[in-house]
Amino acid sequence: MGIDDIEVDLLEATIRRALVRGGDFAEVFVEDRATLGLKLEDRKIEDASGGREVGAAVRLNDGERTYFAYTDEVDERSLFAAAEAVAAAVRDAGAARATVVALGNVRTGGGQHRILVPPETVTVRLKSQLLRAGDEAARAFSGAVSQAIVSYSETRQRLLIANSEGGLVHDDRTRLRLVASVVARREDVIQTGFESLGKSMGFEVLDEDVAAEIGRLAAQKAVAMLAARPAPVGPMPVVLANGFGGTLFHEACGHGLEADSIAKGASIYAGQLGEVVAAPIVTAYDDGAIANEWGSSAFDDEGVPTQHTPLIEGGRLTHYLYDRMRARQAGVSPTGNGRRQSFRHVPIPRMTTTCIAPGDADPEEIIAATKRGFYAKSLAGGQVEPASGNFVFGVAEGYLIENGKVTTPLRGATLVGNGIDVLKNIDMIAGDFLIKSGMCGKDGQSVPVGTGQGTLRIKEMTVGGTGS
C-alpha cells in the first residue's frame, strides 16, 4: 500500500486504537521518501545511490510522557500493530483521555515552496554533469588543488500527518543540495575548502555555471589557507563574515531556546523571557516559512504551519521554539518547530532558518574600525552545551585584522565562548545579510537548517590556535 492509498477511516481507526488505554494526544505520521545521491572524487563519478523508504509512526502523549512505535510497512495490519504496541506500553495513564475528533480539517502544503522542475524529471546523467563542472572549475582555479569531492543529493518527502485533534496535513517537500570539498597541497601543507548550496527548490536552481561557482569558491578557500600561519591564542575582537557566520547564533543561542532544554531548566535562557540577553542592536528570529529555503517547509513534522518567530528584539528575549507537546505543557501555541529526521524518530523542538536581522553598518566599515582582531570568513561546524551556554566552533577560513585591514590568513583556529556573554558583546552589524544551508544534529537526529546574518563584530572573544 502506498501513501496515496491510505483512507481517512484507517487513520482515524489507528488513532482510536492508540488511545484505548488513555493519553491526551495521538498522531499518525506516514512518510514516503525518495532520495538520490551522486558523488565524484578523484575525477570519477564513483557513487550513485538512490532509495525509497516508506513507513509510518504512531505517537501517543500522556502528560509529559511519549509512547512511540514505527513500522516499515504501511498497511492496515502494520498501522494497527504500531498503535497496539503504543497502547500496550502505556502505564498508569492519567484520567484525561483524548476524544478523537473526526479528521476533517484537511490542509495541503507544497505551494508555498514552488518547484518548477521536479528533480525526478531530470536524467541522472544531466545531474552527474554538474559534478564534473564543479570538479573542473575547482581544478582550473589553481594547480595547487590536489583533490575535489563534489556531491549532489535530492530528496522528495511526501507526508501524511493526522492527529486526535482532527488535523490532517498533506505535505510534499523537495530539497536538493550541491556540496564541494576541495583539498589543496603545497609541499607539506594540506588545506581544505568547503562550499555548498541547498534549497527547497527544484532543478531550476542548479546548472553547470552554478556548480562551477561552488567548486571554484571551495578551491579558493583551500588555496587561500595554504599560505596561512597558525592562528594566535587568546581574547581579541572577532569579526564574523555574513552567511556561514550565522553558525554563531545557532550555537550560542538557538539551541538554548529550544523548549525541551527550557522545560528541564537545562538552558541558560530558561526563565529569561523579557530579560536582556544580547546587545540592544541585536534582533533575531527563526523562520521556517521563508520561500524555498533549505530549512523551510509548509508545515513542521507535526502538521503545524511554519512561521516567523521573533526570538530577540532590541536585545531582549521574546520567545522560545516549541513543538506541540512542550507548547501544551507551557500553555502557549506551538511555533512550527516540531521536527524529526524521519518516521523513525520522535519529533522534538528544532530550529529551521535562524537569523540575526541585518544592521545598518557596512562590512568594510566594520573591518576598518578594528585595529587588531580576527576575521572569521567561514566557519566549520560547532557545538554547544545549552545548560552552561558554553560553545565552540571551528574556523574554516580565518584572517588576521591589522590596523583596519584584513591581512595574513590564519589556520587551525577555534572560537570558544559563552552564549549570553558573546551576544552582549556584539557591537556592530552590517546589512550584507546572507542565508547559508547546513545540517544540524541533536539527540541523534539530523535535520536541514539555515543560518542567516550580516557581517558583525564581537568586541572580545577567545580564539584558540597554535600560534602566539
Next chain:
Amino acid sequence: MFEVVDEVLRRARRAGARGAEVYAERAHTRRIKVYRQRVEEISVALRRGVGLRVFQDGAVGYAYTSDLSLRSLDDLVARALGNASVTDPDPYAHLPTPQGEPAPVDVYDPLLAQATDEERIAVGLRLEQAALSYDRRVKTVEDTVYADSDAEVFLANSAGVRGSYRESDCYAFAYVLAEQDGQVETGLSFTVGRNPNQLTPEACGSEAAQRACDLLGARKIASMRATVVLDPFVAASFLSVLSSALTADAVQKGRSLFAGREGQLVASEIVTLSDDGVHPDGLASAPFDGEGTPCQRTLLIEDGVLQGFLYDTYTANKAGRASTGNGLRASYASLPSVRPTNLVVEGPPTPLAQVIGGIERGVLVTDAVGVHSGANPISGEFSVGVNGLLIESGRLAGGVHEVTLASDIVSMLKGIVAMGDDARWVPSGSILTPSLVIEGVSIGGV
C-alpha cells in the same frame, strides 16, 4: 529474509546485472527515557530493508528500499542499474568473492530477547537515581536513556558469497547537570553490553554525576604550553578522527597524512593501535563485514611504527592485496565504506594517580567539544574547546573551562609519554583506550 535476498538476486540477473550483491537487515529496537523517576518515553520499532549493489564492467550502482513488495523490488533493480549507467567504470571495482569462513565470534545474547519492558525501565530508573543521589549539587539529569537492538543481517551475491548473523546490543547513558553558585556544569557517562544484565547503571550514574560535580567552580586559566591527560572519553573522540586517516580510502585519494609512511615512526614508541573486528568484548565485532569478508584483527601502529591501513574489497584490489574486513555499512541504505570496527589502544599502563603525581602543571581533560568540527583529518591539525581539571604540583586543583587545546595529530601521537591503567570501552565508535598523557600541548585561555 533470505527469500527476499534471493528474489532480488534473481530479478537483478534477469534484468541484465552482471554482478549483484544484496544486503538485507531486520532489527527490533527499543528506547526508553526516564525523567525524575518516571518514564518519559517508550519507543518500539521494527526496521527492515534491502539494498542492492550492481557491478557492470567496473561501474557500480546502488539502490535500497524499505518496501519489500515484488513491484518495489523490480523498481529497486531498475534504479540500481540506472545508477550504474552514470558512474565511471573503474578496473578495480568488482564483486567481492568468497573469502573463507566467517570469523568465530559470538555477537548475540538470547537474554536480550527475554528482557521485559519493566527490566529495561528499571535500568533507567536505577541509573537516574544513582546520579541524583550522588551529590546534593546535582540539579537534574537532563537525559537518562536505555536503548537496545536485536538485529539480523543477511548478505548474498552472485559470486557465491552468502551468510547471515544475529546481533544484540544495549546501552544506557545519563547526562547530568550540576549547579553551584549559579554555575552549571555537565557530565556524561555510558554503560554498554549485549543484554541489560551486563549494564552497570549505579556505577554509570555516579560517574556521570561525578564528572559534572568535579567541574563546579571551574574557572578560565591563562594560556600555556603544558602536559595534558586525556581521559578515555576524550582520547576516544580524538582516535575516532585519527582513524579516518588510517583507511586505505583516504590514503589512495590523497586525503591521509599517513600516506607513504608505513614502516616509519608516527607515534611514541609506547603506542600500539589495532583494529579488532573479532574482539570478544567489542560491540562492533561481527563474523563478516558488509561485503562478506571475515572480520579480523589488523595492526595499525605497533610500538609507534605505522604497520598498515584498513581495506575493503575495492581499496584492496587497487593495492593488490586482501581486504581486512573493513567494508562496513551504516545500514541497508548505504554502500559499504572503509571504516574501523573496534579500535584498541595498548601500551604499558601506569596507575593514574602516579601519572598525575608526576605532573608539575597541566590539565586533566574530561570533556572536549567540537572535535569533529575543530579537527582537520586531512592536515591533522586541530583546535578544540575543552573542560577539565587543573593539575598543579602533582595534585588536582579545581575545574577549568572555556579553554582551547590545539595541536596536530602526529605531534600529539609522538608526544604521548604515558598511558593510564584505566582502559575502558567508549561507545562513540567502539574504542578501547586508557587515559593518554601528552607533553607540550598548547592550551588557549584568557
